[in-house]
Amino acid sequence: MSQLMSAVCTMKKVFDQYAGKDGDPTTLSKKELGDLLRAELGFEEVSGKDIVLFEVNKFFAALDHDKSGTVDCTEYCTFVCTLAILMMDTKGGKGKC
Numbered sequence: 887m888s889q890l891m892s893a894v895c896t897m898k899k900v901f902d903q904y905a906g907k908d909g910d911p912t913t914l915s916k917k918e919l920g921d922l923l924r925a926e927l928g929f930e931e932v933s934g935k936d937i938v939l940f941e942v943n944k945f946f947a948a949l950d951h952d953k954s955g956t957v958d959c960t961e962y963c964t965f966v967c968t969l970a971i972l973m974m975d976t977k978g979g980k981g982k983c
């Protein structure tokens with residue numbers, strides 16, 4: 887499998903891993919999103935402290951574009967691709983990769 891297809895599969899696997907914990911396996915609840923942000927994006931390490939509920943609420947509100955009360959796969963993919971774009975825009979495209 888190519889690197890890009892592997893990355894796409896990983897992106898989907900991560901969504902499925904967290905979305906399946908708390909009810910509907912096709913969406914992320916606020917708790918599931920908080921767990922994902924902590925475990926997969928290392929928010930504790932970036933901020934030097936555990937991400938607080940207020941910060942999770944801000945992320946959740948920003949990602950839930952249709953205000954459905956959950957983050958669906960499209961909203962999640964938009965978020966992850968935005969992160970990739972931000973990484974390309976910083977440090978001459980080197981980012982953390």
Ligand SMILES: [Ca+2]
Pocket residue numbers: 949950951952953954955956957958961
């Ligand atoms: Ca939504």
